[in-house]
Amino acid sequence: MHPILKLVAQRLSLGLLLLLAASALIFIGVELLPGDVAQSILGQSATETALRNLREELGLNEPALTRYFNWLFGALHGDLGTALTNGQDISKAIGERLGNTLFLAFWAALFSVPLAIVLGLIAVRYRNRWPDKLISGITLSTISLPEFVAGYLLMYLFTVEFRIFSPISTIYAGMSLGEKLSAIALPVMVLVLVVLAHMMRMTRAAILNVMQSAYIETAELKGLRPFVIIARHAFPNAIAPVVNVVMLNLAYLVVGVVVVEVVFVYPGMGQYLVDHVTKRDLPVVQACGLIFAAVYIGLNILADVISILANPRLRHPK
Amino acid sequence: MDGELKYLLARTAQGKHSRRAFLGRAGALGMSAAMANTLLAGAVRAEEPKKGGMIRVGMQGGESTNTLDPALAASEVPFMVNMTWGEMLTDVDPAGNIELRLAEEISSSPDAKTWTFKIRQGVEFHNGKTVTAEDVLATMQRHSDEKSQSGALGIVQGIESMSAEGDKFTVTLVSPNADLPYLMGDYHLIIQPDGGRDDPTAGIGAGPYKVVVNEPGVRHGFERHANYWDDRIAHADQTEILVINDTTARVAALQAGQVHMINRVDPKVFQLLKNAPGIQVKNVAGRGHYVFIMHCTAAPFDNNDLRMALKLAINRQEMVEKILGGLGSVGNDFPINSAYPLFDDTIPQREYDPEQAAFFYKKSGHDGSPIILRTASGAFPGAVEAAQLFQQSAAAAGIPLEIKREPDDGYWSNVWNVQPFSASYWGGRPVQDQMYSTAYLSSAEWNDTKFYNDKFDSILIAARAELDTAKRKAMYSEMAHILRDEGGLICPMFNDFVEGVSDAIAGWEADPNGELMNGRAHVKCWLA
Numbered sequence: 001m002h003p004i005l006k007l008v009a010q011r012l013s014l015g016l017l018l019l020l021a022a023s024a025l026i027f028i029g030v031e032l033l034p035g036d037v038a039q040s041i042l043g044q045s046a047t048e049t050a051l052r053n054l055r056e057e058l059g060l061n062e063p064a065l066t067r068y069f070n071w072l073f074g075a076l077h078g079d080l081g082t083a084l085t086n087g088q089d090i091s092k093a094i095g096e097r098l099g100n101t102l103f104l105a106f107w108a109a110l111f112s113v114p115l116a117i118v119l120g121l122i123a124v125r126y127r128n129r130w131p132d133k134l135i136s137g138i139t140l141s142t143i144s145l146p147e148f149v150a151g152y153l154l155m156y157l158f159t160v161e162f163r164i165f166s167p168i169s170t171i172y173a174g175m176s177l178g179e180k181l182s183a184i185a186l187p188v189m190v191l192v193l194v195v196l197a198h199m200m201r202m203t204r205a206a207i208l209n210v211m212q213s214a215y216i217e218t219a220e221l222k223g224l225r226p227f228v229i230i231a232r233h234a235f236p237n238a239i240a241p242v243v244n245v246v247m248l249n250l251a252y253l254v255v256g257v258v259v260v261e262v263v264f265v266y267p268g269m270g271q272y273l274v275d276h277v278t279k280r281d282l283p284v285v286q287a288c289g290l291i292f293a294a295v296y297i298g299l300n301i302l303a304d305v306i307s308i309l310a311n312p313r314l315r316h317p318k
Numbered sequence: 319m320d321g322e323l324k325y326l327l328a329r330t331a332q333g334k335h336s337r338r339a340f341l342g343r344a345g346a347l348g349m350s351a352a353m354a355n356t357l358l359a360g361a362v363r364a365e366e367p368k369k370g371g372m373i374r375v376g377m378q379g380g381e382s383t384n385t386l387d388p389a390l391a392a393s394e395v396p397f398m399v400n401m402t403w404g405e406m407l408t409d410v411d412p413a414g415n416i417e418l419r420l421a422e423e424i425s426s427s428p429d430a431k432t433w434t435f436k437i438r439q440g441v442e443f444h445n446g447k448t449v450t451a452e453d454v455l456a457t458m459q460r461h462s463d464e465k466s467q468s469g470a471l472g473i474v475q476g477i478e479s480m481s482a483e484g485d486k487f488t489v490t491l492v493s494p495n496a497d498l499p500y501l502m503g504d505y506h507l508i509i510q511p512d513g514g515r516d517d518p519t520a521g522i523g524a525g526p527y528k529v530v531v532n533e534p535g536v537r538h539g540f541e542r543h544a545n546y547w548d549d550r551i552a553h554a555d556q557t558e559i560l561v562i563n564d565t566t567a568r569v570a571a572l573q574a575g576q577v578h579m580i581n582r583v584d585p586k587v588f589q590l591l592k593n594a595p596g597i598q599v600k601n602v603a604g605r606g607h608y609v610f611i612m613h614c615t616a617a618p619f620d621n622n623d624l625r626m627a628l629k630l631a632i633n634r635q636e637m638v639e640k641i642l643g644g645l646g647s648v649g650n651d652f653p654i655n656s657a658y659p660l661f662d663d664t665i666p667q668r669e670y671d672p673e674q675a676a677f678f679y680k681k682s683g684h685d686g687s688p689i690i691l692r693t694a695s696g697a698f699p700g701a702v703e704a705a706q707l708f709q710q711s712a713a714a715a716g717i718p719l720e721i722k723r724e725p726d727d728g729y730w731s732n733v734w735n736v737q738p739f740s741a742s743y744w745g746g747r748p749v750q751d752q753m754y755s756t757a758y759l760s761s762a763e764w765n766d767t768k769f770y771n772d773k774f775d776s777i778l779i780a781a782r783a784e785l786d787t788a789k790r791k792a793m794y795s796e797m798a799h800i801l802r803d804e805g806g807l808i809c810p811m812f813n814d815f816v817e818g819v820s821d822a823i824a825g826w827e828a829d830p831n832g833e834l835m836n837g838r839a840h841v842k843c844w845l846a
Binding site: 033034035039040041042047048049050053054056057083085086087088093096152155156159160163166167168170172262263264265267271272275276278279281 | 376381382383384385386387390392464465466467468469471472519531533534535536537560561562563564566567570571573574576577727728730731732763764
């Protein structure tokens with residue numbers, strides 16, 4: 001077998017084991033939380049009788065282990081079950097939410113990744129001169145700003161002062177692509193501001209590291225233009241660390257944007273997960289947790305494979 | 319027409335200015351009486367409801383875990399959603415009177431023990447089925463049988479037997495209750511076809527709008543039920559409730575014109591928003607109140623002198639100003655205010671009195687160890703800050719309070735009703751009996767102050783059977799005195815509902831029963 005295929009197969013099987021471990025951890029975690037789903041649903045208005053009846057109906061009286069293996073058995077057969085709180089089919093509900101999350105992440109990535117890399121290249125080209133300092137200054141200040149503050153600032157600017165975009169980013173089936181893009185413009189802007197600095201700084205650092213090498217000096221002596229040297233000779237050798245950081249940020253765009261979702265009322269996975277954790281709705285928390293874990297594991301495998309492909313020494317091991 | 323006349327005309331048409339005053343002022347502005355009269359008639363016509371369009375509401379209080387099952391409704395959005403598609407037998411109007419909805423006529427035996435509801439004829443559920451007394455019976459059974467999970471279980475528990483015959487639904491109670499028509503208006507008791515036994519979450523009711531979109535925690539879309547029986551309401555063709563839990567985003571959505579009305583405007587931005595163009599901020603005095611509850615059975619709160627010391631050591635006026643931003647009124651250590659029918663306004667207001675508090679504290683013989691008060695930011699808005707104010711005002715009386723901040727998550731299951739001294743809130747009930755029966759009767763499930771007082775209980779039961787309102791008022795007054803002077807409730811403030819409404823909306827009226835015109839703002843208002 002080709003070594004890369006072998007590696008992917010190894011990583012995938014390891015990933016599956018990790019997912020299993022994650023599901024057990026999530027289950028234990030939710031079980032440890034005080035209160036149960038019946039209490040959370042009925043809240044302040046819970047009476048003993050109503051609680052007992054609800055627990056009975058939701059099957060909460062069975063031992064924890066039985067419930068876990070019941071769930072696992074169903075999940076392995078592709079059945080994520082129904083939400084305890086409102087009886088909705090989890091696969092269907094998550095399908096929509098995941099679609100929305102990926103939609104937002106996709107557009108944020110489409111703008112932020114190329115922008116970060118180009119800015120990184122420019123920063124290296126004009127290292128320690130004003131463009132470098134300007135880029136670093138701006139990106140570092142946007143990353144230092146909490147997401148919700150950036151969100152509120154943009155909201156004030158673009159919806160109250162100048163009514164260009166809408167403050168509510170709710171999207172749903174039936175909207176045209178243009179309407180959807182207009183709706184998510186503000187959250188995309190916030191996310192781009194948040195992830196830009198990390199990727200840009202890593203690009204800059206990784207390339208600068210390579211710039212010390214002898215072959216760069218050779219390229220300079222050949223009389224190549226500085227930008228060509230950076231883009232053609234230095235960047236390909238700096239891909240591995242950059243890809244790792246890019247993947248980390250992509251994963252963040254999928255799993256970590258709950259604050260942005262709340263501020264812009266975006267129906268993504270984050271808000272969905274938080275609501276169900278609050279209500280101790282275990283099947284939904286499990287399903288969301290597994291998806292998030294799978295995203296992390298998948299992107300990390302992808303990052304490793306790209307790093308190997310980008311490095312001839314790893315591509316053709318002895 | 320000049321500005322002043324226009325303004326006067328609008329005010330008069332809305333009933334805020336008398337007709338006579340309008341004619342007088344119009345005359346002063348140089349207009350003949352006949353001309354002024356014609357103008358006024360036109361303006362009054364213009365205030366008649368307009369049909370059509372779509373009213374959008376932005377709300378806090380919705381989660382993606384919400385269900386359409388009326389039995390499980392607990393937060394603001396499910397409440398408003400259910401009021402859109404569902405209808406109960408009765409309702410309570412803003413003045414506190416019973417409004418007949420699916421019940422057309424109510425009668426009772428002279429002892430108020432047996433009640434008969436005549437069901438309105440020709441009313442249709444959204445699935446085309448006609449509403450019958452059997453549906454009503456099935457609904458009440460679902461909420462009251464031994465398998466019930468309903469939030470209304472406490473309300474319907476007092477029912478001994480029920481029956482349906484022809485168009486009549488009859489209820490026999492274990493003990494008399496003159497307020498049964500109010501109880502039937504509880505928001506859980508939405509009449510569903512066959513009581514909702516087939517699918518309680520179907521969202522099929524006899525209400526003004528049909529459910530079209532149900533995305534819990536995101537949005538709920540409705541369109542008008544073509545065969546709705548009451549053409550005095552449900553003016554818009556469509557309505558939509560958007561869940562916007564973030565306070566800032568909600569206000570921005572209203573300002574940007576994306577929604578027509580929002581609930582829960584932060585008192586901090588009340589003044590700023592008042593001056594914003596195109597919107598109005600309404601504050602409506604309601605029955606909801608923020609409280610600190612002491613368990614009368616747990617040490618050290620089992621000593622009434624200590625309870626009295628703590629009641630005297632809280633500065634109510636300061637709390638209304640600082641916690642509610644002035645948008646509310648002071649409480650008096652019983653859960654009733656002037657928004658309730660039969661309220662006795664002669665009960666003296668308890669004031670902050672550190673000297674008296676110190677006196678009672680000393681008299682109680684408490685050992686001086688800090689008294690632990692548990693609070694959480696979710697107990698009520700500003701609960702942590704309120705606890706700190708309490709701590710300071712109590713310290714001035716020499717009473718040491720120690721604040722223990724608990725997580726929001728699990729507060730209602732682990733702290734409230736469990737720990738002896740904690741912060742909480744009550745949403746209020748339509749009538750005094752229901753409020754007292756829910757939380758202060760010895761046998762009440764939510765007797766969260768662990769208040770066991772035989773005299774109080776017996777007056778409460780007797781008042782239910784008392785049909786003479788003057789005598790009833792006196793009985794409620796006596797109960798209020800008992801609770802105020804012996805109970806475990808510290809009630810520093812009643813909070814107003816603070817809401818934002820766009821100028822595009824007409825027909826708004828203040829309703830003390832609940833937020834956003836008791837959840838019917840989008841049903842009762844229209845697009846101007």
